[in-house]
Amino acid sequence: MGIRVTGVMIYYYFVCKRKLWYFCHDINMESDNENVLLGKILDEGSYAREDKHINIDNVINIDFIKEQRELHEVKKSRAIEEASVWQVKYYLYYLKQRGVGEIKGKIDYPLLKKSIFVELSDEDVEKIEGIIDEITQIIQKEEVPVFSELKICNNCAYHDLCFI
Ligand code: SF4
Structure with missing residues (x-):
């Protein structure tokens, strides 16, 4: 089965494998998911200035500042920085695969x-x-990965599923 891995999935992989599983099994309680309309890279006209919001194949969803060739991901806190870093690395990887290289990634707080x-x-x-x-292996499993409590559980959209 062909699985389309998205930036959010990479993020959840680092945050919590259980969260990743729930998210991919359509138990989607997150309000800001990446299922927005297919856009085209650097879609002219979508923004008045140089800043563009890019959505490619519903896999990556980022802000791009043309002048500096910088891709930006905005986060509220540095609590799970490793996950954010790999999410952005994945965007750079994905763009590179599609022939869009020499782009810098930046996480803004x-x-x-x-x-x-x-x-x-x-x-x-x-x-x-x-x-x-x-x-791919995690989400193809029938069973949700084993539970182990994390610091972020209290703020997780799937809290009630894990703590019933
Ligand atoms: S409540 Fe905790 S263990 Fe359950 S999905 Fe969320 S982060 Fe993972």
Whole structure:
């Protein structure tokens, strides 16, 4: 079965495998999912200025600042930074596969007035390909991954499913 791995799935893979499973089994309680209309990269006219919102194949959904060739992902906090970093690396990977290279990734934390740069190395490409395989295996399983309580559980949309 061909599974289309999205940026959010990469993020959830790092946050919680159970959350990933629930999300992929259409138990979708998150309000901001990536199922927005198919857009075309750098769609002229969608933004008045240089900033573009990009949606490609409903797989990646990002902001792109043309002048600096920078792709931006906005996050509220640095609580799960590793997940955010890999989400952005995945975007860079996905774009590279489609012939769009030499783009810088940046995570913006407007509430903290901070940003960090994200790059994609050859090792990252290998790791991402391994992660895609693992995600495919996790979500093809009939059973939800085993529960283990995390710090983020209290703020998770699936809290009630895990704590019944
Ligand atoms: S409540 Fe906790 S264990 Fe359950 S899906 Fe959310 S983060 Fe994962």
